[in-house]
Amino acid sequence: MSTRKRRRTPASDWNLPILTDWGLKPRQQRLLVIIASIAGVLVAAVTLTTVIAALGSDARSDTQQAAGLSPEGTRPEKFEGWASPKVFAPIAxxxxxxxxxxxxxxxAGKTLTGAHKVTLKLAEKSVDTDCSAAxxxxxxxxxxxxxxxxxxxRAAYTSTDGRYLAQFTLLNLNDAKVAGELVESLKSLHRGGWVRPLAPFPPDAYTEGGxxxxxxxxALVWLSRADGAEPSPRDDFANLALTVRAAEKPLFKRVVALTGAS
Known part of the structure; x- marks a missing residue:
C-alpha cells in the first residue's frame, strides 16, 4: 500500500515579520499592503497636481510679464516720448x-478743463517719497x-461725462540729463514696466501713454476710455492728454520764481 506524501503548504508572500509580530494573518497583511499602496498613489497624485498647478501659475506669470502685464494693470498699447523744452532749462x-x-x-484744482468741452475731475491723488511704490x-x-x-x-481723473479715465504722474529726478534718458528708455521700456494705477483701469483696457x-x-500721462475699448474717431486722446497735462502748470511757476520772467 503506497502512502501519499503530504504536500507542504508554501510560505505566504504576505508573511511580513513586523506585521506578523503585530498579530496580523497573511490575508490581513496583504489587505493592509494593498490599502497602503493605494493611499501612496493618491498622495503622489495630489502632490503631482499641486506641483503642476504651481508650475502653471508660474508659466502664466511669465507670460504676463512677457506681455508687459502686471497685477496692477496693463501697459500702454500706444506710447510716445518727448524731450524737455528749452523753457525748463532753469530747472534742469x-x-x-x-x-x-x-x-x-x-x-490743487478739482477739475482740469480742455478744448472741445473736455473736463477732468480729480478722483485720487498721492505723493510718494519711495518712487518704487508708484x-x-x-x-x-x-x-x-x-x-x-x-x-x-500721481493724480487720477475721470471725465465729467464718465467717458474717459486719465492719470498724471510726475517723477522728481536729479537732473535733465537723467530725465531725458528715462524718456528715451521708456520708448521700449514701457513694455515691461510702467506706472501703477492710482485708480483702476478696466481689465484688459486699451490705454495710451506718454x-x-x-x-x-x-511727467507720465496715461489715458483710457472708461469702458476700456479702443478709441473711435470721436475720441480725441490728443486733446485728452493736453487736458491732463494742465497739472504741469506749477512747474512753469517754478521757472518764473527762479528767473523772474513773466
Whole structure:
C-alpha cells in the first residue's frame, strides 16, 4: 500500500515579520499592503497636481510679464516720448529747484478743463517719497532709482461725462540729463514696466501713454476710455492728454520764481 506524501503548504508572500509580530494573518497583511499602496498613489497624485498647478501659475506669470502685464494693470498699447523744452532749462538741476513738490501745489484744482468741452475731475491723488511704490517693472524701477528719484506724484481723473479715465504722474529726478534718458528708455521700456494705477483701469483696457521730460522732472500721462475699448474717431486722446497735462502748470511757476520772467 503506497502512502501519499503530504504536500507542504508554501510560505505566504504576505508573511511580513513586523506585521506578523503585530498579530496580523497573511490575508490581513496583504489587505493592509494593498490599502497602503493605494493611499501612496493618491498622495503622489495630489502632490503631482499641486506641483503642476504651481508650475502653471508660474508659466502664466511669465507670460504676463512677457506681455508687459502686471497685477496692477496693463501697459500702454500706444506710447510716445518727448524731450524737455528749452523753457525748463532753469530747472534742469534739482539742486537749483530743491523744494519738494506737494499734492497741494500740483493738484490743487478739482477739475482740469480742455478744448472741445473736455473736463477732468480729480478722483485720487498721492505723493510718494519711495518712487518704487508708484511703479512696476524691475528695470524701470532700477533706472528711476539710479536717476535719484525722490518723489512720485500721481493724480487720477475721470471725465465729467464718465467717458474717459486719465492719470498724471510726475517723477522728481536729479537732473535733465537723467530725465531725458528715462524718456528715451521708456520708448521700449514701457513694455515691461510702467506706472501703477492710482485708480483702476478696466481689465484688459486699451490705454495710451506718454512721457515728457520737463527739466529735472518726467511727467507720465496715461489715458483710457472708461469702458476700456479702443478709441473711435470721436475720441480725441490728443486733446485728452493736453487736458491732463494742465497739472504741469506749477512747474512753469517754478521757472518764473527762479528767473523772474513773466
Amino acid at each position: 538741476e534739482r539742486a537749483k529747484d530743491a523744494q519738494p513738490v506737494t499734492a497741494k501745489e500740483l493738484f 511703479l512696476w517693472g524691475a528695470e524701470l524701477i532700477a533706472q528711476v532709482g539710479d536717476a535719484g528719484c525722490s518723489q512720485a506724484a 512721457a515728457y521730460a520737463l527739466g529735472h522732472y518726467v
